[in-house]
Amino acid sequence: MPARNHNQWKADPPLKDGEWLDSRIYSDPEIYEQELEDIFKKVWIPICHESELPNAYDFRTATIAREPVVVARGPDNTVRAFLNVCPHRGMMIERRPSGSFAEAAPSGNPKRMTCMFHGWQYDMKGNCVYISREKEGYQDRLCKENTGLRRLRCEVNFGGFVWVTLNDKAMSLEDWCGEAFKCIRGPLEAEPLDVFHYHKAVIGTNYKLWHDTNSEFYHDFMHYHNRVTGFNDAYFARENTAFENGHVNVGSFEVQYDEYEGFESRAELSFPGLPPNQWYMVDLFPGMNFNLRGSALRCDIVTPLGPDKVMIEFRGLGLKSDTPEERRTRIDHHNTIWGPFGRNLHEDLIGVAGQGSAMLPGSEPRRILHGRHEDNLIHDEVGMRHYYDEWGKWMNRLPSNPSLPYAPAEAAE
């Protein structure tokens, strides 16, 4: 086929509806704003791991759909989440990424969340416990009972991750993603996990393009050297399984690490109940990924920053009971594949940055294909088809023409 003229280029591909989409969903500012409102403010988001706030009064801050969030562990050991906003003048209460409220702040007392601006203080349940010169200023018109923090639903689950939703009416976390986690829940919940790795990347691309890359394995051609040295028939027989709510997981196989050039067998260390060298992947709508590869768990959390900008937070986890030697082994295994100096991650980031630079807001809409069918096996793009059918429902937009309302796709799965 010769290179196409403009009309040919813009024509719909000879695939079924649901096997391709319009690139405006990756670049349109209006669609992005709707995604924040209709998706990110409605679903459960894992914002950190409980090992990041191990002690009473420890806290961690995050952002969901532009809303600042703080999670804190109370003296009763319960982790609670609040909007990180003082109800007085709208100041962000805690500005650090993590720390402890056990220590006194310059403007406030120990064991309190204190807004530095005017010294209002809150306990670990979000109750307002102190208003500076309360009676003098408000007399009996407003009191502490009227000025509690905005509490958010929060659960610690699926291996100790801290999940928060801005939606008071969201379905239970268990109903939201319990089925998708079944394949790795045993190893993740057999004993407490511990985070050992954190870094972030801010990439000029749409958040869904990162999730797409985590959902489709056809891009193993990009990791070419790994592909030709380490991948075997069992790799290509891995099955994609779709779950309710847009989630997908990718079944395991036994990785032959000693076949990778420069690697040795990794059979010495795994997770509880997980046979050596297994590799499961759980992709959660709308953009979180849990990747259990033998001895280390990787978790990606996306925070969309614009239609063409995303922050991805990368975590690596092992077992809290690790010996120093075991921990070192897990870190090495994690880093050589997934670390910022590892083999795969930088290639994935270059891939999605290239997509982002070719799909900037205002660029001509393109047809993006996800029509590979290979019996749901590793190169079948069923994961993306399943995701975008769910996306269409939440947005009431047709992925192949987001100007039209959602309709079930002919080839959704």
Add this chain to the structure above:
Amino acid sequence: MGTNGVATSEAVRDAVYRACILLDDEKWSEWLDLCDDTFEYEIGAWSPEIRKDMIYFSGNRDALQNMTDMLAKHNTDHSPLRRHATVYTIDENEDGTIDVVSSLAIYQNMLDGINSHIDAGESHLFVIGRYVDKMKMKDGKAVFLSRKVSLDTRRLDKGSHWPF
């Protein structure tokens, strides 16, 4: 610092700066030639997010050789890095080893990582941190026994897979 302190300091500075040039020029083997056979290398950072010391990469000389041999076999952001080190302290230990701490800033000169038509030629600060080196004198030259690249930067966008 002993009687040969000035000479030692000069040799240490020469080794640190020569290493920067060789790394900038991606002359990996020549860089490793500045290192002892027992050389140990690590890139790490303290994370205020998870409140832990982290290791982003670690390896001995063989692991580094393997890593750098592998670079050409993987897709890459070819934007060159420019390492600016300033040696701050040189402390000689009783066993003859030398502890060296240098401030480090690495700039990235954009080439092909995003849209080269727009970005190529632009430079920006990529990471900051310190080199924490242990050296010894051998035949009048300072030789690296170990290097810890202690990063402050925890946002590592694409292009971070080269040894720093």
